[in-house]
Amino acid sequence: MSKLALSPMLVQYLVGLCCLRWHPDAVDVVLGDMVLDTAAGKPRDVDVTVTISQSGHVTHTFKAYEVKHESKPLDVAEVEQLCLKLLDMPSVTHKAIVSASGFTTSARDKAIRHGITLYELRPWTRPLQEQFPSLTMQGTAQECFPMSQLLLCWIDEQFAIVAREATGPFSVQSNDGLFDSSGKKHAKHKTFGDYQNELLFRSTEILFPLGPAATVLRTFPIPHSAPDGIVRAGPAWPHTHTLDVQGDDVYVDTGNGICRIDSVTINGYLQWQRGGDPLYYVMDEIPGGEAFAGALIAPGKREGQMTALVFSPKTRDIGINFVQLAKKHLNCIRELTLAQPTAKNSET
Structure with a gap:
C-alpha cells in the first residue's frame, strides 16, 4: 500500500x-x-x-x-x-x-x-x-527517448445529418439538447456540440490507419518545431466520412417531434498535427x-x-x-x- x-x-x-x-x-x-x-x-x-x-x-x-x-x-x-x-x-x-x-x-x-x-x-x-x-x-x-504524439485532426469541418423519420427539413445547433428513444435527455451526449466532438474522435480513430491518412503520414514529415502560435502540422487534404450512428440512440427535436439520427457525414479537411x-x-x-x-x-x-x-x-x-x-x-x-x-x- x-x-x-x-x-x-x-x-x-x-x-x-x-x-x-x-x-x-x-x-x-x-x-x-x-x-x-x-x-x-x-x-x-x-x-x-x-x-x-x-x-x-x-x-x-x-x-x-x-x-x-x-x-x-x-x-x-x-x-x-x-x-x-x-x-x-x-x-x-x-x-x-x-x-x-x-x-x-x-x-x-x-x-x-x-x-x-x-x-x-x-x-x-x-x-x-x-x-x-x-x-x-x-x-x-x-x-x-524523444517522443511526441501525432494527431489526425479534422479542420473546417461541417456536419450533414440524416434522420429518416423526419417529415421535413430541420437544423440542429451546437447547444441544442439531445434525447434518447424515450424522450428523456440523453445520458451520455448532453448537447449536439458534445456529440459532434465524439463523432470527430470516432472518425479519426477509424481513419488514421487507413489511406490516404497513412500515406500522407509516410510521405510528408511533420515538423518538430514551429513559430509561437503556429500548429506543428503537415499538409491538409479534403475528405468526407459518413458514420452510421443508429446504435448511439441519439434523437433530435426537429420541430415536429423527436427523431433518431441515423447517420452523420463529416465534410472538411484532415491534417496530421504534432501534439504535446x-x-x-x-x-x-x-x-x-x-x-x-x-x-x-x-x-x-x-x-x-x-x-x-x-x-x-x-x-x-x-x-x-x-x-x-x-x-x-x-x-x-x-x-x-x-x-x-x-x-x-x-x-x-
Missing part, C-alpha cells in the same frame, strides 16, 4: 498504472476524508483511496493525499498523520508515502521511526546510466535516491486516455502501454477538479 501526496493529474496516472496491471473493472476510486492541516488548524486536502479487487476481495490499496500542485515538502505533522493511517491497516504488508514535492528532514525521521518507506515522484532529469545501468544508455530519458511532449517522471526512494520505476506518460486527447513507456531499474525491459480509464474512475477524479482536455483529435 502506498500513501501519496499528488496533484489530481498524478492521481489519474496512479489509477492508470493500476489499470495496466489489473482489469479496469477491478480498480475502484473513492474520495475520503479531509486531512487536517495542523499549522492552519483546519482540514485542507482530501484522501483518495484506490483499491484493487480480485476474486471478490480487496487485495491492494493505495492511499493518495491530494495537495493541489503545492510545491512545499510534506512536513512532520502531515507525515505523522499519514503514518498513523497506514499503521492502522495491519493487513497491508507494504506501506509507503509518495510525495511529488519531497519531505522535510523531520518528516523523513518520523517515517523511518514508524518503518514507513518514502518515495518522491519527480521530473526525470538524472542521466539514465546513474539509475538504469542495464539500459546501457548515456544521457537523460528525454534525450534517449510527454511527461518524464521517476519515483526515487528517499533518502538513498534509488529508482523504483521510471515512466514516460503522454495524456491522450480523449478523457482518461494515456500512453505510457514504463522502465524498470533492474532489467532492460521497457513496457509500452495504452490506458483508458473507466467511467467510474473519471467521475471520481473530476471531483478533484482535474482539468480535462476537450480537443477533437485522435493519436497514433
Whole structure:
C-alpha cells in the first residue's frame, strides 16, 4: 500500500498504472476524508483511496493525499498523520508515502521511526546510466527517448445529418439538447456540440490507419518545431466520412417531434498535427535516491486516455502501454477538479 501526496493529474496516472496491471473493472476510486492541516488548524486536502479487487476481495490499496500542485515538502505533522493511517491497516504488508514535492528532514525521521518507506515522484532529469545501468544508455530519458504524439485532426469541418423519420427539413445547433428513444435527455451526449466532438474522435480513430491518412503520414514529415502560435502540422487534404450512428440512440427535436439520427457525414479537411511532449517522471526512494520505476506518460486527447513507456531499474525491459480509464474512475477524479482536455483529435 502506498500513501501519496499528488496533484489530481498524478492521481489519474496512479489509477492508470493500476489499470495496466489489473482489469479496469477491478480498480475502484473513492474520495475520503479531509486531512487536517495542523499549522492552519483546519482540514485542507482530501484522501483518495484506490483499491484493487480480485476474486471478490480487496487485495491492494493505495492511499493518495491530494495537495493541489503545492510545491512545499510534506512536513512532520502531515507525515505523522499519514503514518498513523497506514499503521492502522495491519493487513497491508507494504506501506509507503509518495510525495511529488519531497519531505522535510523531520518528516523523513518520523517515517523511518514508524518503518514507513518514502518515495518522491519527480521530473526525470538524472542521466539514465546513474539509475538504469542495464539500459546501457548515456544521457537523460528525454534525450534517449524523444517522443511526441501525432494527431489526425479534422479542420473546417461541417456536419450533414440524416434522420429518416423526419417529415421535413430541420437544423440542429451546437447547444441544442439531445434525447434518447424515450424522450428523456440523453445520458451520455448532453448537447449536439458534445456529440459532434465524439463523432470527430470516432472518425479519426477509424481513419488514421487507413489511406490516404497513412500515406500522407509516410510521405510528408511533420515538423518538430514551429513559430509561437503556429500548429506543428503537415499538409491538409479534403475528405468526407459518413458514420452510421443508429446504435448511439441519439434523437433530435426537429420541430415536429423527436427523431433518431441515423447517420452523420463529416465534410472538411484532415491534417496530421504534432501534439504535446510527454511527461518524464521517476519515483526515487528517499533518502538513498534509488529508482523504483521510471515512466514516460503522454495524456491522450480523449478523457482518461494515456500512453505510457514504463522502465524498470533492474532489467532492460521497457513496457509500452495504452490506458483508458473507466467511467467510474473519471467521475471520481473530476471531483478533484482535474482539468480535462476537450480537443477533437485522435493519436497514433
